[in-house]
Amino acid sequence: xxxxxxxxxxxxxxxxxGADRLTEGAVxxxxxxxxxxxxxxxxxVAMGTSMPEFCVSLxxxxxxxxxxxxxxVVGSNIFNTLLIVGIAALVCPxxxxxxxxxxxxxxAMVAAVLLMMMCFDGKIGRIDAAVLFAFFLIxxxxxxxxxxxxxxxxxxxxxxxxxxLEERPKMNSVMxxxxxVVGLACLIGGSNLFVxxxxxxxxxxNVSDAVIGLTIVAGGTSLPELATxxxxxxxxxxxxxxxxxxxxxxxNILFILGLTGLxxxxxxxxxxxxxxxxxxxxxxxxxxxxxxxxxxxxxEGFVLAGGFIGYxxxxxxxx
Numbered sequence: 001x002x003x004x005x006x007x008x009x010x011x012x013x014x015x016x017x018g019a020d021r022l023t024e025g026a027v028x029x030x031x032x033x034x035x036x037x038x039x040x041x042x043x044x045v046a047m048g049t050s051m052p053e054f055c056v057s058l059x060x061x062x063x064x065x066x067x068x069x070x071x072x073v074v075g076s077n078i079f080n081t082l083l084i085v086g087i088a089a090l091v092c093p094x095x096x097x098x099x100x101x102x103x104x105x106x107x108a109m110v111a112a113v114l115l116m117m118m119c120f121d122g123k124i125g126r127i128d129a130a131v132l133f134a135f136f137l138i139x140x141x142x143x144x145x146x147x148x149x150x151x152x153x154x155x156x157x158x159x160x161x162x163x164x165l166e167e168r169p170k171m172n173s174v175m176x177x178x179x180x181v182v183g184l185a186c187l188i189g190g191s192n193l194f195v196x197x198x199x200x201x202x203x204x205x206n207v208s209d210a211v212i213g214l215t216i217v218a219g220g221t222s223l224p225e226l227a228t229x230x231x232x233x234x235x236x237x238x239x240x241x242x243x244x245x246x247x248x249x250x251x252n253i254l255f256i257l258g259l260t261g262l263x264x265x266x267x268x269x270x271x272x273x274x275x276x277x278x279x280x281x282x283x284x285x286x287x288x289x290x291x292x293x294x295x296x297x298x299x300e301g302f303v304l305a306g307g308f309i310g311y312x313x314x315x316x317x318x319x
Contacts, residue, residue: 001204007197011190012220015052018186022051025179028171050251052221055191058260060213065199066266070124071213072221073252074271074279077112078214079222080245081282082308087226088233089301094242096290104246105290107139109283111253116276122268129261136254194220210270211315222248242296249283278311 053076060069088094114135118128171179194217202212229245260266285307289300296304 001201004197004200004204007193008201008216008220011192011194011197012052014186014190015055015194015221018051018183018190020183021179022183022187024171025176025183028176029173029180032173032176050248050256051187052191053252054256054259055187056195056217056221057256058263059188059191059195060209061260061264061266063195063199065195065209066124066264066268067208067210067270068195068198068213068217069260069266070119070257070268070271071210071275072217073257074115074275075214075218076222076252077249077279078275078282078308078311079218079226080249081279081286082304082311084222084226084229085242085245085286085296086301086303086305086308088229088242089296090298090305091230091233092236093298093301094233094296096242096294096296098294100242100246101287101290101294103142104243105283105287107142108246108249109280109287111135111139111250112276112280112283115253115257116273116280119268119271119276124257124261124266124268126262126265129258129265131258132254133258133262136250136258139250139254208270210272210275214271214275215312215315242290274314282307 053072057069057072060066060072085094111132114132118124118132124132198212198217199209201207201216202209229242282304285304286296289296289304
């Protein structure tokens with residue numbers, strides 16, 4: 001048991017470090033290729049922070065534990081929406097752009113409902129996965145297109161991103177390539193270690209893969225989003241904080257489960273309608289709180305965080 005816990009901790013640390021290295025290398029390559037900051041943020045950085053979820057879900061599906069794969073995504077989304085936004089709003093009330101309320105949040109809700117509908121038959125086949133991935137491509141097109149049109153709304157975030165990039169020392173081509181390779185290797189190796197440890201602990205405690213995926217795995221793989229959003233909120237960059245969460249939620253469902261399902265179709269047994277409904281309800285709560293005054297106040301952050309604690313308590317009591 002102790003050794004498996006060491007595997008979980010070590011695997012998660014390696015995955016998070018690898019995701020950071022991969023993102024640094026990929027951003028440096030994108031800069032050298034003269035790719036715009038908008039495209040870097042929406043693709044490279046978003047992909048980098050979601051790499052832990054992707055690698056853990058893919059490895060879980062390939063190893064025959066699909067509940068761990070789907071539980072990781074569903075749990076991560078609930079973690080993102082309730083706990084991360086909740087804590088970020090408690091740190092500093094979050095101002096939400098009108099475009100976020102009218103476009104981004106509804107799209108994230110559609111992705112959550114789509115996943116819940118696909119889980120009714122207890123499996124995510126290749127056709128289901130292809131539909132999810134197609135929606136991901138549509139989302140990326142809409143976001144990039146919208147970012148080009150609505151430059152005024154994005155100006156502050158772009159300036160902040162530009163300042164951050166200017167402060168960061170430039171990386172040469174060789175080091176960029178090295179970090180990308182090292183990052184990918186750490187992601188793959190760390191994911192295998194993490195999934196193996198989590199699976200063995202679940203069996204030893206007689207807890208289902210689904211519950212482990214919804215709790216330990218989801219919380220661990222969401223650490224990059226938690227750190228990014230809380231730091232952004234503390235610095236007053238609420239747009240970055242909420243955008244990080246929404247982008248991650250859409251990415252988790254449409255890209256991660258879409259691509260994972262295309263590679264290895266998944267039979268779902270331990271993920272219940274309660275879990276999937278909680279994922280959808282959490283998105284509805286975010287939308288309602290954002291729609292009023294286009295701000296998520298501290299008390300609303302408290303409600304969101306309280307909702308997560310209540311859901312986590314439910315999972316533990318029924319484990």
